[in-house]
Amino acid sequence: MNTRMGKQTVLFGKMPYMAAAAAIVGPYEGDGPLGNSFDKIIPNDDNGEKSWEKAETKLMKDTYQLLLQKGSTTENDIDYVIAGDLLNQNIASSYAFRGCEMSYLGIYGACSTFGESIGIASMIMAGDFAKQIICIASSHFCSAERQYRYPLEFAAQRTPTAQWTVTGCGGVLLQKEGTGPMVESFTAGRIIDQGLKDANNMGAAMAPAAADTIATHLMDTGRKPNDYDMIVTGDLGAVGTDICRDLLSQYGFDVYGIHNDCGLLMYDRNKQDAHAGGSGCGCSASVFSAYLYPKLQSRELTRILFVPTGALLSPTIIQQGESIACIAHAVGIAG
Amino acid sequence: MQKLYNSKEYQKYVDKKSPNSKLGLNMLKAFLTGGTICVIGQLLTNYFNSRDLDQIDAATLTSMCLILFSVILTALDLYFYIGKFGGAGASIPITGFANSIVSPAMEFKTEGYVMGVGAKMFLIAGPVLVYGISSSVLLGLIYYIVK
Numbered sequence: 001m002n003t004r005m006g007k008q009t010v011l012f013g014k015m016p017y018m019a020a021a022a023a024i025v026g027p028y029e030g031d032g033p034l035g036n037s038f039d040k041i042i043p044n045d046d047n048g049e050k051s052w053e054k055a056e057t058k059l060m061k062d063t064y065q066l067l068l069q070k071g072s073t074t075e076n077d078i079d080y081v082i083a084g085d086l087l088n089q090n091i092a093s094s095y096a097f098r099g100c101e102m103s104y105l106g107i108y109g110a111c112s113t114f115g116e117s118i119g120i121a122s123m124i125m126a127g128d129f130a131k132q133i134i135c136i137a138s139s140h141f142c143s144a145e146r147q148y149r150y151p152l153e154f155a156a157q158r159t160p161t162a163q164w165t166v167t168g169c170g171g172v173l174l175q176k177e178g179t180g181p182m183v184e185s186f187t188a189g190r191i192i193d194q195g196l197k198d199a200n201n202m203g204a205a206m207a208p209a210a211a212d213t214i215a216t217h218l219m220d221t222g223r224k225p226n227d228y229d230m231i232v233t234g235d236l237g238a239v240g241t242d243i244c245r246d247l248l249s250q251y252g253f254d255v256y257g258i259h260n261d262c263g264l265l266m267y268d269r270n271k272q273d274a275h276a277g278g279s280g281c282g283c284s285a286s287v288f289s290a291y292l293y294p295k296l297q298s299r300e301l302t303r304i305l306f307v308p309t310g311a312l313l314s315p316t317i318i319q320q321g322e323s324i325a326c327i328a329h330a331v332g333i334a335g
Numbered sequence: 336m337q338k339l340y341n342s343k344e345y346q347k348y349v350d351k352k353s354p355n356s357k358l359g360l361n362m363l364k365a366f367l368t369g370g371t372i373c374v375i376g377q378l379l380t381n382y383f384n385s386r387d388l389d390q391i392d393a394a395t396l397t398s399m400c401l402i403l404f405s406v407i408l409t410a411l412d413l414y415f416y417i418g419k420f421g422g423a424g425a426s427i428p429i430t431g432f433a434n435s436i437v438s439p440a441m442e443f444k445t446e447g448y449v450m451g452v453g454a455k456m457f458l459i460a461g462p463v464l465v466y467g468i469s470s471s472v473l474l475g476l477i478y479y480i481v482k
């Protein structure tokens with residue numbers, strides 16, 4: 001039976017299955033420690049297209065096609081696709097699915113989009129409204145840079161706390177009947193703003209949101225951190241990870257040794273110049289699809305809490321002097 | 336969950352947790368980079384002087400050459416690395432100014448020559464021009480009155 005527990009958590013009675021997952025990333029991500037795990041690494045950032053936005057659109061389109069193939073299903077059998085990215089008006093997603101036959105829901109949760117997508121899809125499925133749903137999210141370093149920061153060739157230095165937007169797309173196919181890891185719970189986050197204004201330190205801005213959602217999830221469900229094999233946040237990076245673990249211990253939850261972060265898993269920070277680590281919708285989406293999903297499938301991980309984190313800012317609102325509003329969604333997944 | 340910190344406390348806590356830039360090393364790199372660019376400029380000026388150009392012409396030609404170098408290096412994806420290494424040492428000289436105009440022109444070419452290159456070219460350099468020119472007009476007025 002579907003149940004709502006505590007303040008923000010839902011438990012699924014009939015759990016949706018994650019029948020397949022696919023991830024395609026850029027060359028820089030391919031050079032990272034997870035390089036061999038991804039389904040495909042595009043040789044050039046432009047992905048054979050004339051603009052970065054089109055390159056990201058194609059990245060999502062190709063990941064979607066691959067996902068259909070890996071899930072041995074066809075477009076006609078998909079009820080919904082729930083997609084999102086970082087670009088203004090969500091155009092990478094909308095244009096990737098232009099011309100497709102199934103219902104499309106575009107969502108924006110900044111880098112938490114993938115978690116939001118899986119949560120919404122699971123609830124739709126729990127409500128018996130769909131048999132197959134695709135959850136997918138992407139980001140692209142070059143399209144994000146031009147929208148949020150500077151032109152690529154502009155000679156500027158980054159701070160040590162800055163993060164590197166992942167060029168990548170990850171997606172999962174949820175099925176009502178089937179096999180594979182199952183979505184057992186979803187804790188939709190609330191918006192947390194601790195008043196930070198430095199857009200070059202988003203890990204620190206997002207950490208309180210991650211800690212809030214994780215702590216709420218554990219309170220709502222009455223679980224302990226070590227009920228999970230891994231609690232994995234989306235893109236807190238080095239600074240945010242440190243803060244999130246510390247905040248959680250102040251809430252009374254010891255996650256040291258259990259917590260990991262997709263932004264830290266993505267790059268080799270000793271060899272690659274990614275500063276505090278990876279970020280972007282594509283970060284948690286591709287790390288989940290290529291690294292965590294297979295481990296759940298082989299039951300090397302039996303239960304994880306996947307917590308994509310998002311900084312809901314725009315350059316405009318930051319220039320107007322506002323602080324960074326953040327969010328994190330927690331998805332409980334059993335292998 | 337209850338908030339553990341208020342905004343001020345959290346900012347302080349974050350400052351403690353966040354690594355700072357390596358100030359000493361960055362200043363040294365900026366000094367070396369900016370210094371090298373200036374030495375190249377001086378060598379050019381000396382060369383133009385030796386070719387019987389007066390100081391004003393030599394200085395104008397030097398600026399033009401440095402801008403050209405910067406534009407070529409930006410187009411070849413090399414000035415970015417000089418800026419990454421040298422920081423303000425690469426952005427304060429005239430070469431940095433040229434880079435700040437060429438880089439958006441390259442970036443926004445995908446939106447066409449009018450709304451892309453034309454409209455976005457001064458995205459970064461615009462404020463420098465506005466306040467540079469405004470302050471020189473103001474100083475000129477003061478000079479005129481005081482004189």
